[in-house]
Amino acid sequence: MLPAIMLDNVSLSYHSMDGETKAVSELSFSVSEGEFVSVVGPSGCGKSTILSMLAGLLTPEKGSVTIEGNIGYMLQKDHLLEWRSIRKNALLGLEIQKKVTKEEEAYVDMLLKQYGLWEFRNHAPSQLSGGMRQRAALIRTLAVQPDILLLDEPFSALDYQTRLSVADEIGKIIRKERKTALLVTHDISEAISLSDRVIVLSARPATVKNIYEITLSTEEKSAMKAREAPEFREYFNKIWKELDVHV
Amino acid sequence: MSNGKTPKAISKEQQSYFKNIRAYRRKIKWTRWILLLLFFVLWQTATQLKWIDSFIFSSPIGMWQAAVELVKSGILWQHLAVTIGETMVGFLLGTALGTALAVLLWWNSFLSDVLEPYLVVLNALPKTALAPIIIVWIGNNVTSIITVALLTSVVVTIMTVLEGFCRVEEEKIKLIRIFGGNKAQILTKVVLPDNVPCIVNALKINVGLSFVGVIVGEFLVAKMGLGYLITYGSQIFKMDWVLLSVILLAVLAALMYQMIVSLEKRILKRRNQ
Numbered sequence: 001m002l003p004a005i006m007l008d009n010v011s012l013s014y015h016s017m018d019g020e021t022k023a024v025s026e027l028s029f030s031v032s033e034g035e036f037v038s039v040v041g042p043s044g045c046g047k048s049t050i051l052s053m054l055a056g057l058l059t060p061e062k063g064s065v066t067i068e069g070n071i072g073y074m075l076q077k078d079h080l081l082e083w084r085s086i087r088k089n090a091l092l093g094l095e096i097q098k099k100v101t102k103e104e105e106a107y108v109d110m111l112l113k114q115y116g117l118w119e120f121r122n123h124a125p126s127q128l129s130g131g132m133r134q135r136a137a138l139i140r141t142l143a144v145q146p147d148i149l150l151l152d153e154p155f156s157a158l159d160y161q162t163r164l165s166v167a168d169e170i171g172k173i174i175r176k177e178r179k180t181a182l183l184v185t186h187d188i189s190e191a192i193s194l195s196d197r198v199i200v201l202s203a204r205p206a207t208v209k210n211i212y213e214i215t216l217s218t219e220e221k222s223a224m225k226a227r228e229a230p231e232f233r234e235y236f237n238k239i240w241k242e243l244d245v246h247v
Numbered sequence: 248m249s250n251g252k253t254p255k256a257i258s259k260e261q262q263s264y265f266k267n268i269r270a271y272r273r274k275i276k277w278t279r280w281i282l283l284l285l286f287f288v289l290w291q292t293a294t295q296l297k298w299i300d301s302f303i304f305s306s307p308i309g310m311w312q313a314a315v316e317l318v319k320s321g322i323l324w325q326h327l328a329v330t331i332g333e334t335m336v337g338f339l340l341g342t343a344l345g346t347a348l349a350v351l352l353w354w355n356s357f358l359s360d361v362l363e364p365y366l367v368v369l370n371a372l373p374k375t376a377l378a379p380i381i382i383v384w385i386g387n388n389v390t391s392i393i394t395v396a397l398l399t400s401v402v403v404t405i406m407t408v409l410e411g412f413c414r415v416e417e418e419k420i421k422l423i424r425i426f427g428g429n430k431a432q433i434l435t436k437v438v439l440p441d442n443v444p445c446i447v448n449a450l451k452i453n454v455g456l457s458f459v460g461v462i463v464g465e466f467l468v469a470k471m472g473l474g475y476l477i478t479y480g481s482q483i484f485k486m487d488w489v490l491l492s493v494i495l496l497a498v499l500a501a502l503m504y505q506m507i508v509s510l511e512k513r514i515l516k517r518r519n520q
Contacts (some may be wrong), residue, residue, distance in 0.1 A: 057421070071425075079416070092426070092436070096428040160518055
């Protein structure tokens with residue numbers, strides 16, 4: 001399959017008066033079309049930097065980034081705008097790209113219906129639960145019909161229980177919509193249960209330490225079911241050791 | 248949505264709690280009115296018993312007679328209207344211009360970095376000190392008065408609104424950028440709407456400041472307005488006029504402030520409906 005995302009020997013440093021911080025160093029990996037790939041690494045290892053480069057918010061100092069298709073980006077927090085209704089929030093991206101047409105609006109309405117937010121379309125974001133808000137944020141991202149989704153720890157702001165079910169749900173939605181997805185997380189279980197491949201990064205500056213192909217013996221790819229697979233523990237332990245977490 | 252109250256059965260304890268609160272609030276309200284009444288009664292008594300000279304201290308009855316006289320001649324309304332008009336124009340222009348300049352400085356960070364120390368100095372400077380200069384430049388007219396009113400509020404508006412702009416969450420700006428939004432869209436979709444409360448708050452501050460500017464302006468050049476009435480009254484020793492004007496000014500300022508507060512409530516309610 002064609003690579004949808006390709007990073008080739010990418011390096012980037014942050015500059016401040018206190019000096020230079022190497023965030024990413026000679027990083028290379030690729031994600032195929034339709035694949036769900038997670039990137040795990042110790043905190044502060046430059047995971048978000050990678051997403052910012054893919055989204056075109058940062059330009060690498062060395063190496064090249066190739067993207068085949070439109071990008072959709074999901075942030076850590078939902079950042080729904082309080083002065084807009086849920087539906088208006090979902091339309092934000094289209095509005096910015098000046099693509100609000102009857103058909104696009106109908107598509108957003110369809111997404112709202114399909115993912116259980118239609119009744120809440122005229123509500124203010126603060127009237128919704130954390131999980132619903134995150135779903136609304138996903139619809140806002142899907143509204144512009146991206147081919148590739150970049151997910152920057154989109155579940156980390158939720159409490160543990162909500163987090164499991166929202167991750168499961170959003171994973172299902174992404175598979176159903178057949179999107180290529182790159183998820184950045186520090187949660188190893190989340191990475192294993194959602195992805196086809198897990199890329200383990202080193203501490204800063206980020207380089208690829210190892211890549212795991214995830215094959216689980218559960219018939220359906222559900223984040224909740226995945227945790228029950230016997231292979232799950234194995235992957236978890238391997239990645240855990242690799243991350244070399246010192247407490 | 249339920250607010251935790253059960254409308255049907257209010258317990259005895261809850262009832263007596265409500266009763267206590269209501270009684271306390273009533274007590275505060277009445278004490279406030281009584282205090283005001285006492286003040287005027289004491290003032291009147293003091294002048295009638297010659298503790299103080301009503302010629303220089305005026306008296307409530309004297310003020311009342313002055314008010315009746317001025318209302319009858321129809322001139323009080325004109326003075327009031329002039330002061331209200333100038334203040335309104337002053338604070339609306341001050342807020343609008345201040346917000347526009349804040350947008351400019353937010354847009355161009357080089358400009359705002361360069362101008363920062365000047366803004367700090369201008370903010371600290373009592374703007375009324377500029378009034379005589381403005382009058383020399385613009386002339387003996389209403390435009391001068393409004394300009395002074397505008398000057399008193401514009402700098403503080405720039406500073407508060409710009410601070411509000413800079414406090415917008417970085418991630419919200421990122422949200423616009425990841426959809427490919429440009430700077431104008433960051434401004435209109437996030438920065439401005441996020442700062443509506445901040446701008447309304449600036450309006451609130453500016454009502455009071457604008458009154459200061461208008462009264463000082465009227466002291467210096469006006470032929471009309473409460474500020475004129477105050478200086479003119481003091482020059483011809485009509486202290487009834489002077490104190491009446493001061494009291495009217497207090498009432499006016501309070502009313503305008505309340506107007507902005509209720510406007511603020513309505514705006515915030517509409518935003519969060």
